[in-house]
Amino acid sequence: MSSSPLVTAVIPAFNAESLIGEAIASIRAQTIDDWELIVVDDGSADQTLAAARQAAGDDRRIRLIRFDRNEGISIASNAGFDAARGEFIARLDSDDRALPTRFAVQVDAFRENRRLAAAGSHARVFGDGVPDGSIAYCTLGDADLKARLFEGFNTLSGGTLMVRRSFVREHRIRFDDDAGSAEDLDYAMSIMVAGGQLANVDQVLTEHRDHSGNFTKTRVDLARPGLRKFRCHVLAAWYPGLAARDIELIVAMWERFDPPFTDTFLNTMRAVDRLVVANVMDFGQNTSIVPGVVVDRVGYLANHYRDHLDVSAIQAARSYVSPPVRTALDQSGF
The missing domain is CATH 3.90.550.10 (Spore Coat Polysaccharide Biosynthesis Protein SpsA; Chain A)
Structure with a gap:
């Protein structure tokens, strides 16, 4: 050898x-x-x-x-x-x-x-x-x-x-x-x-x-937290100006929501909106994919938790978010 x-x-x-x-x-x-x-x-x-x-x-x-x-x-x-x-x-x-x-x-x-x-x-x-x-x-x-x-x-x-x-x-x-x-x-x-x-x-x-x-x-007890940690890590690299709390809320969309559902959803929706408009570091990644993924996810959650959400509160918040997030809400019936 x-x-x-x-x-x-x-x-x-x-x-x-x-x-x-x-x-x-x-x-x-x-x-x-x-x-x-x-x-x-x-x-x-x-x-x-x-x-x-x-x-x-x-x-x-x-x-x-x-x-x-x-x-x-x-x-x-x-x-x-x-x-x-x-x-x-x-x-x-x-x-x-x-x-x-x-x-x-x-x-x-x-x-x-x-x-x-x-x-x-x-x-x-x-x-x-x-x-x-x-x-x-x-x-x-x-x-x-x-x-x-x-x-x-x-x-x-x-x-x-x-x-x-x-x-x-x-x-x-x-x-x-x-x-x-x-x-x-x-x-x-x-x-x-x-x-x-x-x-x-x-x-x-x-x-x-x-x-x-x-x-x-x-080892689901290790696999899920490991993926959550990684997702937070990569978002922090791509969006250095995004607050850690916003990153945590975005990543949590792939896990089960905790009550109060309306407050959690509103905070998450605002975090997604801040990601959509944030400056992104270019490491050669397709910078259009991740905003699309997280916007689609917030739309999915709006539909999934519809019966647990205060419709009037969601509709009142619509005017304060960017067009991609409003479109996701429209498609979910809000």
């Missing part, structure tokens, strides 16, 4: 004894062989380390790192990325599989665009109860992809992520050690703020396993 392989693959793994072998086998099946693999066993309580050793066999391109206790996916990912020697670093989730051409296709994308700092791809979804041929399609194009990070869905998945090592090292970009989830979105946002371009290759390059043990299903 050369001291500087073309690609370093990093698999953070926690209690993945039954699945880690498939993930490792998918790396060993890549169509290019100039790679190294770092498996980070994040303090697993099962036999993940033994299963990884068995799957690695005598392949000297594979290295194993073992934590004595569970530290979380961000710290495990950082450990693997810090140890990486490749020109490009690819992350794969321990319950997923990389298709054989993943490395070759993503590396070609980086070579075609020297400004590209991070790339993902579409993913085939498989598992119990998942229809055959299910594909998770991700946003294409740097500007739209950056803007869609706010929504957090079908953007740049950590399980398909490849980055240019020189860029992330130069700008000291790391996964947030305190992030319980959405760490991949926050990582992509850091790349955006540093001036890097983002992309998704318009091909299916990874297979994502949908199962009862998925983190987002088993």
